Amino acid sequence: MTTPRNSERRTHLVQLAGDLFAEKGFRATTVREIADAAGILSGSLYHHFDSKESIGDELLSAFLDDVLAGYRAAAAEPDPRRAIEQIVRSSTATLSRHRAALTMLQNDWTYFSAQPRFAYLRTAMKEIEQTWIDQLDRGRESGLFRADLDTRLTYRLLRDILWIPTSWAQSKNAWTDDQIVDGLLRLLFDGITAR
Amino acid sequence: MTTPRNSERRTHLVQLAGDLFAEKGFRATTVREIADAAGILSGSLYHHFDSKESIGDELLSAFLDDVLAGYRAAAAEPDPRRAIEQIVRSSTATLSRHRAALTMLQNDWTYFSAQPRFAYLRTAMKEIEQTWIDQLDRGRESGLFRADLDTRLTYRLLRDILWIPTSWAQSKNAWTDDQIVDGLLRLLFDGITAR
């Protein structure tokens, strides 16, 4: 019925929609706005997708595939500090490629996670959490990290910080990706106190 | 016109609405759901408020008044480390009293900040940012914090982390408020590395 997933036109439309989602959120973006951006009428979108959620699905699943690939590669690293460093670096790179997906998760998590169709969101989140905790645990047990570190709590405190810098993309900030990653890693490993 | 702001009934309705907003976000919550929760018809809400946004306004402005009071008190502290510690502690306390407002800002920031009526959101955010940067600058200049600290970048990295623990309230997590604050402060000041 609808355009095949690898069609160029379709890919373009997904990207246009993604830009709008990144700006205003998934629910706040209307199908008409997407169509306007593409220069067609809203009904015509349904030749390519069978629903607005399909577009969201496409963006979100591509995003999580990418994220998880990065995490899995990082988890193969034997040194926990290096593993964490790699997680952070790969996350930052991935996120800048998927701004829309991130905004969608931040704004409309409740909406998506409640639907069976998006069950993979919860699964992926669990894998992400487990990866972090595993590395933090390994680092603590090996004496590399503080012995009193509550690894699960630390993960919770850290998780969201990772997703944030992406949303700065549109503002006129002066930082490069590298600066952000370095600042974040330094903060994470050493805190702000001088020695 | 509508019920006065200090009416008991009205306060109760704002709280009910807030609970729903905290759960599902502002826009995702319908006026009918609020009315249902109150056991009245949706139209009856308009006896007390002239719009759904008025309810939002009430929650958001109360929140920011509370936050800013805490920040101003903390800024009076002469020692920067103490000041930051107090910011974090007061934030955590404030946030747990305003879960709804926080969810609203996280989910629907674009929506609110675009409206003139909610211009105070941007103003408040600027004051919050300035307070953080001031304290970080003072700490760095006095040799208390690392000399190479990019204070604005650090603020950016930190800001959102502060708002997060609130959203855990509903989940059956095992941490007390104190544990969270202490974990956060430790992370902030010292990082995760063992010495």
Added chain:
Amino acid sequence: MTTPRNSERRTHLVQLAGDLFAEKGFRATTVREIADAAGILSGSLYHHFDSKESIGDELLSAFLDDVLAGYRAAAAEPDPRRAIEQIVRSSTATLSRHRAALTMLQNDWTYFSAQPRFAYLRTAMKEIEQTWIDQLDRGRESGLFRADLDTRLTYRLLRDILWIPTSWAQSKNAWTDDQIVDGLLRLLFDGITAR
């Protein structure tokens, strides 16, 4: 049930309502606005009136009683020119006492005239029309007015002009009632052409 028609409080409320109707029209004025103007709650109005229409009824019937009294007095005048002059003079005087009623008729005639309760509006209008036509006919037949005068058409053209000056009351115009009446009579009898 409700307050008796001659109660002072009630009269005062009718007047307040009338002021609002004159400004914004009957339907455009809400019961709440009337109550606000009176310093009470909207529900409390129903101790005095059993409906918003009752207030309208009171204003409209008082107006038409007054108008018709003036027309009937004028019709008793033997000289048609004098009769018409008196109609105009009495109308102007009457109208300035009933601005609200006039606005109601101008804005919401369709609304009122469709209701059985306001059947007297049509009756009164017919009497007004007949009075005009009678006087114009008498004047034409006696050679006082032009022989080719279409009296019914002339009435139609004139009727609304009569009601208008009232609506100027609030604007900062420089004319007295007398000036308006004289200008109107002169226009009516002699036109604008110089001789």
Added chain:
Amino acid sequence: MTTPRNSERRTHLVQLAGDLFAEKGFRATTVREIADAAGILSGSLYHHFDSKESIGDELLSAFLDDVLAGYRAAAAEPDPRRAIEQIVRSSTATLSRHRAALTMLQNDWTYFSAQPRFAYLRTAMKEIEQTWIDQLDRGRESGLFRADLDTRLTYRLLRDILWIPTSWAQSKNAWTDDQIVDGLLRLLFDGITAR
């Protein structure tokens, strides 16, 4: 976004809406009634217009464009008597093409003129007034009209009379447009008195 302004369907809908507005006034006509008249659901109207007011806007601005064109053409006439005659004739012709707009102005002037969107209403009214006064002044100064003519007052007395005959259209009256115009001009220039 919505259907373009020159779409046939859209034009048809505006006309349908206009018929209803002319009958019952703008505010008294519901969107559902318009949709019913068109044989569609009320929501479907918003495929073509973004609000009920847009329909009103379309009718009112078309009306005023038409009126002003007539006035400007008449103002080019060197002889004031001819100019006024032309104003009256063009007005009558214009008005019969825009019954809806006229009813809207008569019933709901307060509503429209209060909105920034309809600011052009006041502007147009001022131009209309100025045109009348200019021609009356010129006629008086050239000795064609009475020397004691209060031109501004006369305009005020005349203005509304011009708009009236339109509202007769639906009633089964016996006059042609020409009869009405001639009656009006005769009244205006010569009054009703025989010589």
Added chain:
DNA sequence: TATGAATGAGATTTCATTCAT
């Protein structure tokens, strides 16, 4: 593939009116 038109469910809001206290 796209257009043009429409659906239909549901959202926010308005407002005259009622009534127990």
Added chain:
DNA sequence: GATGAATGAAATCTCATTCAT
């Protein structure tokens, strides 16, 4: 007489989706 709270019907508007052409 008034308050405070609510009703209930109806209004305007939104938007994802459908479908004949």
